[in-house]
Amino acid sequence: MTAQSLQGRLLVATPSLADPNFSHAVVYLLEHSGEGAIGIVVNRPSDVDVADALPQWEPLASRPRVMFVGGPVQPEAVVGLGSSRGPLEHLQEVSEGVAVVDLRGDPLALISDVAEFRLFVGYAGWGEGQLEVEIGKGGWFVVEARPEDVFSQDPEDLWVAVLARQGGVWRTISKNPSLN
Secondary structure (H helix, E strand, O other), X not given: OOOOOOOOEEEEEOOOOOOHHHOOOEEEEEEEEOOEEEEEEOOOEEEEEHHHHOXXXXXXXXXXXXXXXXXXXXXXXXXXXXXXXXXXXXXXXXXXXXXXXXXXXXHHHHOOOEEEEEEEEEEEEEOOOHHHHHHHOOOEEEEEOOHHHHOOOOHHHHHHHHHHHHOHHHHHHHHOOOOO
């Protein structure tokens, strides 16, 4: 059983994490319980424009306006994350400033209420106890998330930026060219 939920926090891949799917990954955790965890890799922009993949959502998309690779699980699934200016019926809050957007809704109905918006294909998933084992083996740093992490306009540099703001040895890791 999970002692404390990590929902709404970031997993930052350590240099020792061997899985190539998560090299330098920053994962925002959507759910975390004793049954497992679901997260979205937030720093992997793809080459696919939102306008080409889901044109109805393009007016809401934050820069860069591309689809992001959210993880290796169900790459055909699309997840929308948004930051709202208040509670809305088509949003399920994950943490303060970040919510899952119901993509079955009308994007135009949300345009004045959603401050930031991003689309992800696929997600990262862990079974019961799996994430805790990976954290225990030093595969992930667990840090507080900021809404601007999820919607960063410079996602390729997010791994370095998140580690650098932690200070101490983490800052050293972020500045070591052999590790980033």
